Amino acid sequence: MFIKAFFFLIFILIIFLLSTNFKKRTLLFTAKFSLQLGILLLFVGGFIKLFLILPSNSYIKFIFFIIYMWCTVGINVNFMIPLINLIDIEIGKDN
Numbered sequence: 801m802f803i804k805a806f807f808f809l810i811f812i813l814i815i816f817l818l819s820t821n822f823k824k825r826t827l828l829f830t831a832k833f834s835l836q837l838g839i840l841l842l843f844v845g846g847f848i849k850l851f852l853i854l855p856s857n858s859y860i861k862f863i864f865f866i867i868y869m870w871c872t873v874g875i876n877v878n879f880m881i882p883l884i885n886l887i888d889i890e891i892g893k894d895n
Contacts, residue, residue: 829891835880835884
């Protein structure tokens with residue numbers, strides 16, 4: 801089901817790109833949206849998948865939760881958010 805939804809979103813994105821001009825702004829906006837969606841799917845999906853295969857010991861799950869959230873926030877704050885801000889600056893320059 802997830803794969804069908806993913807391909808449907810890709811199809812909608814292609815239709816959107818073909819129906820608009822291939823301006824730099826449209827491509828940058830698409831890249832920004834794809835990065836944000838990818839971050840969400842990667843980290844939330846990875847967390848759920850790993851959390852479900854852990855043993856039912858609540859102490860282990862709590863430690864995993866703390867470490868995973870710490871790493872996730874670290875990656876997003878130090879790498880992804882500045883990258884998305886750079887894309888926003890490029891989109892703003894084209895206006």
